[in-house]
Amino acid sequence: MESFLIPGQKKRSCTSDAITRSPRKKIKLEKDERMKEEKDEVDEDSALAEFSLPVPWQKIKAEGLDCDYALLFAKEEADQLFKQLENEVVYSTGEEAKVQVFGKVYSIPRKQATYGDAGLTYTYSGVTRSACPWTPTLESIRDAVTKTTGQTFNFVLVNRYKDGQDHMGEHRDDEKELDPLCPIASVSLGAARDFIFRHRDARGKQSCRQIEPVKLELAHGSLLLMNPPTNTFWYHSLPVRKKVLLPRINLTFRRIVLASKK
DNA sequence: GTATCCACAGCTCT
DNA sequence: CAGAGCTGTGGATA
Numbered sequence: 001m002e003s004f005l006i007p008g009q010k011k012r013s014c015t016s017d018a019i020t021r022s023p024r025k026k027i028k029l030e031k032d033e034r035m036k037e038e039k040d041e042v043d044e045d046s047a048l049a050e051f052s053l054p055v056p057w058q059k060i061k062a063e064g065l066d067c068d069y070a071l072l073f074a075k076e077e078a079d080q081l082f083k084q085l086e087n088e089v090v091y092s093t094g095e096e097a098k099v100q101v102f103g104k105v106y107s108i109p110r111k112q113a114t115y116g117d118a119g120l121t122y123t124y125s126g127v128t129r130s131a132c133p134w135t136p137t138l139e140s141i142r143d144a145v146t147k148t149t150g151q152t153f154n155f156v157l158v159n160r161y162k163d164g165q166d167h168m169g170e171h172r173d174d175e176k177e178l179d180p181l182c183p184i185a186s187v188s189l190g191a192a193r194d195f196i197f198r199h200r201d202a203r204g205k206q207s208c209r210q211i212e213p214v215k216l217e218l219a220h221g222s223l224l225l226m227n228p229p230t231n232t233f234w235y236h237s238l239p240v241r242k243k244v245l246l247p248r249i250n251l252t253f254r255r256i257v258l259a260s261k262k
Numbered sequence: 263g264t265a266t267c268c269a270c271a272g273c274t275c276t
Numbered sequence: 277c278a279g280a281g282c283t284g285t286g287g288a289t290a
Contacts, residue, residue, distance in 0.1 A: 101268045102286045109269075125268055126289055169269060176290075205283065242279060 062214055064233035065197060068225040069216065072148060072187065078221030082189040084137040085249050089113050089158055092129070099125045110166040116155030120256050123174065131155055138251070145185045145253055149225060153185065153253035161193065164244030170198060170237040173254070182255035183227040188218040191246040195224070197234045218250075 060067040073081060091097075091111035099108050114122045115138050116131030123129075134142070138156055146152055159168065173184060195216045202211040214234075218224060226236075238250075 099268055100287070101270070102284090104270080104286090106269055123289095167269095169267095171267070174267090239280075 060214065060216070062197075062199075062234075063211065064199070065214060065230050066227040067230060068227070070148070070223050071219065071221055072144060072223040073189075073221035075221065078189055081137060081141060082220075082249060085158075085189065088135040088137050089115075089160070089249075090132070091158070091160060096127065096129060099127075110168060111160040111162070113158040113160075114155070115158065116256070120155050121177075122155065122157060122256075123177065141187055141251060142253055145187065145223060148223065149183070149185060151183060151185065151255075153182075153255055155254045155256045157252045157254070159250045159252070161191075161238065161248045161250070163191075163247060164193075164241035167240045168238040170196075170203070170235040172200075172231050172235055173252075175231060177256050178231075179255040179257050180228060183225045184231070185253040186218070186224040186226065187251040187253070188222045188224070188248060189220060189251075190248040191244050192217050192219045193238055193244060193248050194218075194241060195236065195238055197230075197236050200233055200235060203235065 056070060058069045060069060091113045097108055097112065098105050100106075112124070114129055114131050115134055116122075118131075118133065120131040121128050122131065138158075142153055142156065161167065178184075195218045197214040197216075199209070199211040199213075201209040202213075216224070
């Protein structure tokens with residue numbers, strides 16, 4: 001097929017505004033609205049179409065944040081993959097789908113499943129589960145992501161959000177069992193949802209810094225690559241969107257390091 | 263010892 | 277008002 005695209009290796013930069021399509025007014029802005037971030041030389045939307053095929057990547061950059069976004073699957077293909085996943089994927093239920101927060105037990109507000117190479121495990125909020133063997137569709141999507149990015153993955157976390165009420169709170173992905181040099185590849189199928197990054201130093205009441213959140217919309221068939229060191233400095237969340245009535249399936253492909261430990 | 267993680271109620275803001 | 281966004285809430289885990 002096509003030659004690999006290695007987004008992180010080509011120098012292409014767009015402002016994060018280029019991909020933040022939602023109205024700026026949604027962001028709480030102080031007087032420094034049009035001040036460009038310090039030490040940020042993003043201004044050239046110029047000759048960046050050096051190679052535009054097959055996937056037009058959009059670079060998303062901020063201080064300590066480095067992502068690439070692209071439409072990986074056309075609508076018909078994405079529709080088909082979504083249907084197949086709806087038939088194939090088996091999600092956790094019962095105790096495995098619960099989490100304890102501030103002393104109370106809740107069902108997580110989405111469905112989750114874990115697939116990957118034999119013997120791999122995934123830990124979510126204290127609960128460790130082993131990966132189910134790859135399904136045909138998950139393998140096919142994994143290989144498509146590898147062809148496009150040049151990265152290989154041995155694990156995928158599947159999250160299904162039945163509608164806009166299902167969501168995921170702000171978090172970073174657990175670095176302990178992840179290969180810190182491997183990007184996380186997030187494939188979205190189904191309903192488009194907002195996706196929000198917030199810098200770790202800009203959270204909470206007495207945040208020491210004012211750093212604008214980075215907001216994206218993850219479209220049907222899209223691929224978002226989160227490159228290091230994004231997960232060190234930025235939390236991300238999938239907030240509630242009450243107007244969204246249709247389901248979304250998200251696949252986050254990762255590389256898990258075998259428990260060699262330091 | 264200690265830093266991090268999770269989701270929700272309750273509140274404000276628009 | 278309704279939706280979105282922010283804050284306070286603690287026991288488990290590494």
